[in-house]
Amino acid sequence: METVATRNSSINLYTIYPSIPLPSKPVTILGIESTAHTFGVGIVRSPPFRILADKRSKYVPPSGGIKPRDAVEHMVKNAPKTLEEALREAGLEIDEIDAVAVALGPGLGPTLRVGATLGRALASYYNKPLIPVNHAVAHIEIGKVLCGxxxxxxxxxxxxxxxxxxxxxxxxxxxxxxxxxxxxxxxxxxxxxxxxxxxxxxxxxxxxxxxxxxxxxxxxxxxxxxxxxxxxxxxxxxxxxxxxxxxxxxxxxxxxxxxxxxxxxxxxxxxxxxxxxxxxxxxxxxxxxxxxxxxxxxxxxxxxxxxxxxxxxxxYAGDNGVMIAWTGFLSYIYGVTVPPMNAYIKQRWRLDKVEVPWNTAS
Amino acid sequence: MEHSILEEILERSKQELVAIGAEAQIWKASWYGYPAIIKVRRRKKYLHPQLLDEINVKRMRRETKILVTLAKTGVCVPTLYAAFFSKWALVMKAIEGQPLSQCLKDRCSQENIKLAGRYLGLIHNVGVIHGDYTVNNMIVTNRGDTCIIDFGLSEFSTDPEDRAMDLYLFLKSINSILPPEIAEDYFGIFLKAYSSVFNEWYAVKERLEEIMLRGRYVEERRLSTRVSDR
Structure with missing residues (x-):
């Protein structure tokens, strides 16, 4: 299994992000993905980079393409279970999570709202920082870290x-x-x-x-x-x-x-x-x-x-919660958070409009 | 039969490889005694051989058509001598001189900038865009003319966006080698010459301002340090 290999990998984060201000104690981030057909929850702890949990529930249309309403129904039904399973896989209680990251865009409005609602609820109820993550940036960051x-x-x-x-x-x-x-x-x-x-x-x-x-x-x-x-x-x-x-x-x-x-x-x-x-x-x-x-x-x-x-x-090619959690980690150590009441979804959120503080090369 | 003889002549005409670009190799050559260059399109291993042939031939057709179209407009472009579609090779007259980019560093005359603007206007007038209109693709000849080369990315288009992009690329290319005040000055001269021959200047001007504004917003985005959370 690929997960096992990446789980205990010894990735040197300084070679990938040269000027990264890594925290002295490991930080645990929970990431929520719901931009299209996959509802995913991932948990990442770093440094060193470790994937603690990766749970997904994929909506597969019986015919045609993604029907947003059906996808939402699927996600709403499966979201609590997916979250629970992820926490169990990681062997963590929700209190042990340092922050919640959620993909706020780009994607389908109705499905994005499922993830955003869950993220806001977790953040405000358990009093955790909420981190806005761009789905496209997340795909890139997980690729960068796993490929070195x-x-x-x-x-x-x-x-x-x-x-x-x-x-x-x-x-x-x-x-x-x-x-x-x-x-x-x-x-x-x-x-x-x-x-x-x-x-x-x-x-x-x-x-x-x-x-x-x-x-x-x-x-x-x-x-x-x-x-x-x-x-x-x-x-x-x-x-x-x-x-x-x-x-x-x-x-x-x-x-x-x-x-x-x-x-x-x-x-x-x-x-x-x-x-x-x-x-x-x-x-x-x-x-x-x-x-x-x-x-x-x-x-x-x-x-x-x-x-x-x-x-x-x-x-990790397809949509998953791990990439959201990992990008959430990077955002977290650079202090990028959002108050839950302002965590609106953004269906159209272009890759080049995102502030990426860890990109220091010009 | 006759074709293969011509191909043999093509091979024999090649003298030395002078440049390898992203799309093609450029050979110095002698074509029936005339100084020429031969531009051979690159083989790309990741493309299906038949697809590669298809698109290379399509692009060569376009390039030859554009060179012939422009030959009638009075713009100084390389004269097309021959095209070998089976070999992906174009034979063109060699233009002697130095690149405008080099010439600008040695402070050449504003006349060359004026010509670059005038020629672009004439190119746009016949519904062609260059696609890579930078000072590296202009050659100042010994007679003081400014010849335009490399139509590998050019197309038939009358879209103001494409036209404005030609202007913008030129601005960027002089900005990269000249001090800002002088570059601005030269771009003014360039635009004046361009608009004096080009008929639909107004639409292009509007689009050019829009493109330059796009760049400015980029700067503003860079200066802000906080992520907007909307």
Whole structure:
């Protein structure tokens, strides 16, 4: 199990965060994640970096995509149990937690409110500091700490995000991103519309991966759109669905070509971003990071550039409470907290709008 | 058959590799006795070979089309000699001179800045944007002309945002090598020349101000030390 390995890891935090003011006594943070389909509670204690608990309850739609109301219902039902289980796994009482971190955005409003409500309640009832965490920053921080990277070019891909970012002074800079829909969204909608999903993921393979197994590349049937370091997926999706309806291309070839173009666009944008930024490390994070084919492409690209490459351990690629707790820890030692009465959710909270005090490189 | 003979000539024309960019290798060459450069697009191992061929050819088509379009506008751009789509290679006239970036450090004449602005106006007038309009991509020739090179990222576009981005990139590139007052001065000269030939200056001006403002908000964000909790 990957968790066991990361649990007792001896990660040197100073190599990742050179000027971090680590507290002399370990701090325990509980993190709550509820931005989309996963309700997660994670508990992290540091220094040294240790994951004490990681419990999740995932809402899987029986058909179609995430229906916010159903997702909320699922979360409300499972939240208390998930919290309890996490505390039990860590062997802690709630009093032994030093602060509560909660993902306040970006994400779906209704589901965000579930996590925010729980976070506010815990913080005010047990009189703990409440830490606001940006979901995107959390994905990056857990990747950085588990991969041991200090200044990477971050490729962050999930159902809602496709972003290429680098470290700026006290924040992250977005140097490339999708101009319309996210890569994960493009894969999900495509597989749904052609009738091979849900379920979207079977044994860690996406429906599109399974479908393209015996496919081959067909030249010139789908558009390829990379502009500078930005890319677009909506035109690709529309064109692929139109071809599917016509039925002129074999399904496995269509899947293969679609996936090939979708991943290549991201890899080429990242390639250019490396050229522009001059970074020497590439870090792949986010839910779609669990895709082996995408990871392979980015690895080949990084090697071609002479850069080191790492993808976040698969277990922590998807949404989880641990990454919120870890980012909460970083925020906590820099004194970033919010009074519970002001802890509003932010559905639209761009990565580059977040103050990140531990980013000291410019 | 004939094609392969031409390809052989292409290979023989190459003299020395002068630069490796993100997208292409640049070779110094002699094309039927004329000084030329050969730009060969890079192989990218992470792309499917057929996809790579597809996009490289597409981009070469665009680049050749733009070079030919611009040749009729009076802008000094490299003359296109030949295109080898199967080899991903473009043969262009070599432009002798020094980069404007170098020339600016030695305090070259404002005439070159004026030309850079005027040429960008002419480029935008025919619905083309350069995409990487920095002083590194301009060459001051011995006759004092300012030639524009590297249309690898250029596109057909009339979007004010794209056009304003060309202007903004130029501003950033002179800011990085000149003292602020002089850079501001030069950018004024540049804009004056640009707007005197470009017809839709007003929309671009508005967008340019917006882009520069984006930058300023960034500064303000940096100065604030506390996270806003809204």
């Amino acid at each position: 990277m200090n200044d990477p070019l971050v490729v962050y891909v999930s159902g809602g995000n496709t972003t290429i970012a680098i470290t700026g002074y006290q924040r992250y800079l977005v140097i490339g991103e999708t101009m319309d829909i996210a890569l994960g969204n493009a894969l999900d909608v495509f597989s749904r519309e052609i009738g091979i999903a849900p379920p979207y993921i079977v044994n860690g393979m996406h429906a599109v991966d399974l479908c393209s197994k015996n496919g081959k590349y067909v030249k010139g049937i789908l558009p390829y759109t990379v502009k500078g370091q930005d890319m677009s997926y909506s035109g690709l999706l529309t064109a692929a669905l139109r071809l599917f309806k016509k039925g002129a291309v074999k399904l496995e070839d269509l899947c293969f070509t679609y996936r090939e173009i979708a991943f290549s666009q991201l890899a080429e944008a990242a390639d250019r971003a490396l050229g522009v930024s001059g970074k020497r490390q590439v870090l792949l994070v986010g839910g779609v990071a669990a895709n082996d084919e995408l990871s392979r492409k980015l690895q080949v690209m990084s090697e071609e550039r002479g850069c080191s490459y790492c993808r976040v351990p698969k277990r």
